[in-house]
Amino acid sequence: MPRPLPRTAFPAGPFRPADLVAAGHPVARTRHPSLARPTRGVRSPAWPSDLQDRVAAFTLALPADVAFSHRTAALLHGMPMPRSVERDPVLDIMRRSDRTRIRRAGCRGHRGLERRAVDEVSGVRVVGLADTWCDLGECVGPTLGRDDLVVAADSVVGRLEAGAGSLRQVLDGRCRPRGRRVLLDALSLVRPGVRSPMETRARLMFHDAGFPEPEVNGVVRDAAGGWLLEGDLVWRDQQVVGEYQGEDHADRRRRSTDAQRAGLASDLGWTVLELFAEDVWRSPRRRLTLLRFARELGLETSGLRIG
Known part of the structure; x- marks a missing residue:
């Protein structure tokens, strides 16, 4: 069994063996079995533990003219994505159309970077925010739908100069973009x-x-x-x-404050109804929630799509 090398023998993060050799280290050291191999031509003291680590490792092996795109770019920009997308180990990489598409294990290659804005996020090149959202139209399928596109857009419109207009x-x-119809549908709901x-998903449930x-997030006054x-x-x-009750509403002090405000609102003729994740995701709870809100809103259920 090979002896583990001292930590000082390697950089703290991913590195290219050629760079280590060029710095005067023996070639054999770069082949030590304790090293992880996130992708061809890259070594690391440990396997990447999250998206940022994987991106850092692959960046060392990819050409300088690429940018991360699609689902990978959405996550790097901080757009909320379904868990299936978050757990996808494959990275989306985009390059200009006149260059060879990236073909590397662990990557999905795309072309068309010359028609997209490029930002720098955490030191790496990433397709711009608005372009990334539009590119998600190409990913629509069983794991990414209209509601996910609305959630993603709602989370970033405040960071765009013209909001949803951007x-x-x-x-x-775009010229005949894939997913245009679902993107337009989602855009109308941003x-x-x-x-x-979950605020977005609750709103879409009622829609x-x-x-x-x-x-x-309307203000109620006395x-x-x-x-x-x-x-x-x-x-x-x-x-x-x-009022959606997420994890940040779970502590006793916050719940006490919420209850006091709801009581004051009730004294002024307002009705405050709580919403929970189960009310949105679970079909029986969703139906009962919609019926309760319909009753308080004075709506005829025969004209609603409650199911």
Whole structure:
């Protein structure tokens, strides 16, 4: 069994064996069995533990003219993605159309980089935010759908100069883009000011059921005009608030504050209804939730798509 080499024998992160040899280290050291091989031509003291580690390792082996794209770029930009996308070990890589498509184990090669903006994220080249969202239209399928596109767009529109208009401008500039129909559908449902993916999914649940559209993060004031609360989903005419209870609402102090504000709102004629993840994801809970909100909103259920 080979003896482990001292940690000082290698760089702290991934490296190219050729660089180590050029620095005067023996070739045999780069072949030590304790080293991980994330991709051809790269070694590392440990296997990459997350996306950033994989990207750092592959960047050493890829040509300088590529950029990470599609699902990989979405994750690097911080767009919320389904878990199946987060767990995908394959990286999306894009290059200009006049260059050879990247063919490397662990990579999906794409071309067309000359028609996309390129940003630098954490020191690596990544297709720009708006272009990345439009490229997700090519990935629509069993693991990525319309709602996922809306969630992704809601999370980033505040970072774009023209908000959702920036996404539409890029999409309109594409020539017959794949997924155009679902991208346009998703774009029509994007709203600024959304603060979490589950707020978006709750709003889409009501939209798909035929409910009137609520305000997103609308402010509710008391009779004197003072701030009372900010509701995730606010039906102002009916004085109904839908409040999504995520993990940040779980501690006792936060729940106590929420309950006090809901009580004050109730004294002024408002109804505050809580929403949980199970109300969105689980079919029986979703139906009961929609019926409860329909009742408070005074809606005829015969005109709704509750199921």
